[in-house]
Amino acid sequence: MDAFKLHSGLVGPVDRVNVDTDAIIPKQFLKRIERSGFGQFLFFEWRWDEAGNVIENFPLNQERYQGASVLISRANFGCGSSREHAPWAIQDFGFRVIIAPSYADIFYNNCFKNGILPIKLSEEQVEDLFQRTAKHDGYKLHVDLENNKLTDDYGLSITFDLDEHRRQFLLQGLDDIGLTLQHVDKITAYEEAHKERLAYK
Template sequence: MEAFKQHTGLVGPVDRVNVDTDAIIPKQFLKRIERTGFGQFLFFEWRFTEDGQVIPTFDLNKPRYQGASVLISRANFGCGSSREHAPWAILDYGFKVVIAPSYADIFYNNCFKNGILPIKLSEEQVEELFQCTAKHEGYKLNVDLENKTLTDEYGLKIDFDLDEHRRQFLLQGLDDIGLTLQHVDKISAYEAQHQERLALNL
């Protein structure tokens, strides 16, 4: 997993509350066993008609938001089923940061395991970001995880909170396996001692 320290990216809005994981990645696309390839199906039923035509009124389909890598949305983002395919689809589409007032717990945890930074802000702060995104075409945010700040070129600065353990996970590019491998020497030593004890007891 890549280390995350800073990211500057175009902001893409999904102005809806209670965005559930079935909307993020519909169930018919869960047959793949790889983590990649899901981005094309992100928000599929909002982006496309039943016969596969692009819905031009959906924000992420608009030309001004093409290439967005910072996603903003409303409260309770990622609710619904626990499918890890949801952050896989978000990451594969190109989003590295998600900003919302609140998240479903399982989705929130899965973001960190996949190298996505989910930021919690107040509803008022999120509303301000929506207004800035609508007002300024090509609106970008700089996300500084080291200093826990959001800034833009118009003078905005917002501090955000994040559990230090999770922050270090992203700063060092660690997932659960990577964290475990940091202690491989101790694990190997324990296993050797365990084998010795077993041999003495035979």
């Protein structure tokens, strides 16, 4: 997993509350066994109609938001089922950061395990970001995880809170396996000592 320290990216808005994981990646696309390839199905039923036509008024289908890597949305993002495919789809689509007032707990935890930074801001701060995104074509946010800072090119400067353990996950590019492997010497020493104890029995 790539380390996350600084990120600057175009902002893509999804102005909806209670965005659930079935909307993020519908169940019919969960048959893949790899983590990759889910991005094409992100928000599938919001991006295409039943005839397969592009829904042009959905923001992520609009030209001005193509290539967005910072997603902003409303409260309770990632609710519903606990499928890990949801952060897989978000990451595969190109998003590295999500900003919302609140998240479903399992989705929130899964983001860190997959290299995505979910930032929690107040309702008022998120509303301000929506207004800035609408006002400025090509609106970008700059995320500094080393200093927990969020800035833009128009004077915005916000400090966000983040659990230090989760912060270190991203700064060091670690998932659960990577975190365990940091202690491989101690694990190996324990296993060798355990073998020796068993040999004396």
